[in-house]
C-alpha cells in the first residue's frame with residue numbers, strides 16, 4: 233500500500249521505553265505481542281517436528297508392503313496423533329503467532345487489545361498438548377480413531393485415554409477462541425487514525441475473517457466432544473443407536489466444524505501470499521477489493537458445504553446434489569484469488585528471494601490441491617475416491633505446500649523485521665528446493681495409488697501399490713530432514729545474520745516496514761497517521 | 764478517548780463471548796434439529812417410535828398391494844437368536860398386519876435387548892405406522908428364555924404409488940450393562 237506514510241519516525245519515540253524483563257519470567261508472564269508471537273511460533277515449530285516424526289514413522293512402515301516396523305495398533309495411534317498435532321498444534325498456532333507479531337504492527341497499534349488474555353491463550357497450549365501426547369504412554373495407548381474421531385469408534389470402542397483427548401481438545405478450543413477474540417478486538421478497535429477497513433493489509437483482513445470463523449465453529453467442536461464425553465461417561469446416547477442416537481449425527485456436527493476449520497487453516501495463508509507477491513513483483517496487489525470479497529464469500533460458503541465429506545453415508549439425492557454444487561461454488565472465489573495473484577505478477581519486475589519462491593510454489597501447488605478437491609466434490613465419483621489415498625493427496629496438497637509453505641514464506645519474509653538480521657539466502661533457497669521436490673515426490677504419487685484404490689489409514693497394502701509407496705516414503709524423508717536446514721537458518725539468522733534496514737525488501741509496502749529492524753519492543757506508542 | 768476505547772473493546776469482547784456461547788448451544792441444538800429434519804423428511808429411514816391408532820377398516824386400499832420384507836440384524840456381539848416369524852408378506856395399504864419376531868437368549872445370563880427399526884427406501888419411512896411394536900420397549904430375557912415379540916402395523920394409503928416394496932429392518936442391541944439410562948425414547952432424558 234504505497235499510500236501509507238508515517239509522520240514522525242515512530243522508532244525514536246519508543247526508544248526510551250522499557251524493554252523486556254530478563255530470564256524465564258519474561259516468557260512466562262509476558263503480555264507483549266512480540267514475545268507471545270515468538271512463543272507461538274516456536275511452539276508450533278516444535279509441534280511440527282513432533283508431528284513430522286510421527287509422519288516419518290508412518291511412511292517408514294509404508295515403505296514396503298507387509299508389516300515390518302510398527303504394530304497396526306500403534307500405526308493407528310500415529311495417524312491420529314499426526315493429524316491432530318499438525319492441525320491443532322502446528323498450523324493453527326503458527327498462524328496465531330504470525331498474527332500476534334504482525335497485526336498490531338500492520339494496523340499501527342501499540343500492542344494487542346487484550347495483552348493479558350493473550351498470555352493465557354498461549355500458555356494453555358503447552359498443557360493441552362502435554363496432556364494429549366501423554367496419552368501415548370497410557371494403558372490402551374493413545375487415541376487411535378483418526379483425527380476426525382468418528383463415533384462410535386471414538387466412544388464405544390475408544391481406548392480409555394479418550395477422556396484426556398477430549399479435555400485436550402477443550403483446552404485448545406479455549407485457547408483458539410481467546411486468540412480469536414483478541415485479534416478481532418485489536419483489528420476493530422486499535423487501528424491507527426486513517427487506517428480504514430478497506431486500507432487494511434490483506435493479511436489483517438484474512439485474519440479478521442478467520443477469527444470470526446474460529447468463534448463460530450470452535451464452540452461446535454467443543455460441543456461435539458462434550459457429547460462424546462457424556463456418551464462415554466454419563467450414559468447418554470447422542471451417537472449410540474442402541475439408545476436412540478445416531479452415529480451419522482456425529483459426522484454432521486463434526487463436519488459443521490470441520491469444513492470451516494480447513495478454511496481457518498488456509499485463509500491466513502491467502503493473506504500472507506497476498507502480502508509477499510506484490511513486494512517481489514514490485515507492483516500493487518491486483519484487485520484488492522475483490523480479494524476481500526472473495527475471502528468473505530469463501531468464509532460464508534464454508535458453512536454450507538460440510539456434507540461433501542459424507543457423500544457415502546447414504547444421503548438422499550437432493551442432499552448429494554446440493555452439497556456437490558455448493559462445494560463447487562467455492563472454487564469461484566478461490567479462482568478469483570489465484571487470478572489476482574497471477575495478475576499481480578504479470579509484467580512485474582520480479583525477483584525470486586526465498587519468501588517469493590515459497591509463495592509461487594504455494595500458488596501452483598495449492599491450485600493443484602484445489603483441482604483434486606473439485607474432483608472429490610463430484611458426488612458420484614467421490615464414491616470411488618472417498619477414504620482412499622486420493623483424499624490424502626488432496627488435503628496434503630492444500631495443507632503442506634498450501635498452509636505450511638505460506639507459514640515458511642511468512643517467516644522468511646518477516647524474520648528480518650523480527651530479528652533485525654537477514655537469514656542466509658542461499659540456505660533459504662536450498663531449503664525451498666528440497667522442500668518443493670520432497671513435497672511433490674511424497675504427495676503426487678498418492679493421487680495415483682488413491683485412484684487405483686488404496687485405502688487410507690492402513691499399515692499394510694496390496695503388492696501393486698508398492699512402487700509408488702516406496703517413492704512417497706523417500707520424498708517424505710527428504711521433506712522432513714530438509715526442515716532442519718530451516719531450523720539452522722533461523723537460529724543463525726537470530727545470532728549472526730547480516731543487519732537489515734527498516735524497509736528490509738526493496739519493494740516492501742505497509743506500516744510494519746516503517747518501524748526500525750528489529751522492531752522495537754513496543755510498536756507504535758504514538759499512533760502513526762495513515763493517509 | 765481512552766475510556767471510549769475501553770468501552771468499545773469491552774463491547775467487542777461481550778459480543779464475541781455471546782457468539783461463542785450461542786454457537787456452543789447451536790452445536791447441541793443440531794441434535795434435535797437433525798431428528799426433526801429426519802422426521803419431517805423421513806430421511807435416514809428413521810421411523811417414529813410411537814404407537815399410532817389402528818387404521819379404520821374402511822381406509823383399506825384394495826386396489827394395490829405392497830410387498831413388505833422383514834429383516835433382523837444382530838448388532839456386533841449380540842449373541843441372541845433373532846429373526847422374523849415371517850420374512851415376507853404382501854398387504855394392502857391401510858390393512859392391519861399382525862406378525863411377530865422371535866427372540867432367544869442363547870446365553871446363561873439375564874440380558875436386556877433393544878431393537879431399533881429402520882425403513883428402506885427412506886422415502887417410505889413416514890408411511891409405516893406401528894400400532895404396537897416390541898421396539899417400543901426394552902426386551903428382557905432370562906438365560907435360555909425364548910419369546911415371540913408382537914408387531915402390529917399398517918401402511919398408510921397415502922404411500923406414493925411408485926413404491927411397491929418396503930423393507931423394515933430391526934437391529935438388536937445388547938443394552939444390559941447400562942440399561943438404566945439407555946431407553947428407546949431418544950435416550951437423552953438422562954441429561
Ligand code: HEM
Nearest residue numbers: 494497498540541563602605606608609618619623627630
Ligand atoms: C476448491 C476447494 C476445495 C474443494 C472443492 C474441496 C473438496 C473436498 C472434498 C469433497 C473432500 C472430501 C473427500 C472425501 O473424504 O471423500 C475434501 C477433503 C478434505 N479437504 Fe478439501 N476441498 C477444497 C479445499 C480444501 C482446503 C483449502 C483445505 C485445507 C486447507 C482442504 C482440506 C481438506 C481436508 C483436511 C480433507 C480431508 C478430511 C478427512 O477426511 O480427513 N480442502 N475436500
Ligand SMILES: [Cu+2]
Nearest residue numbers: 491494540541
Ligand atoms: Cu470440506
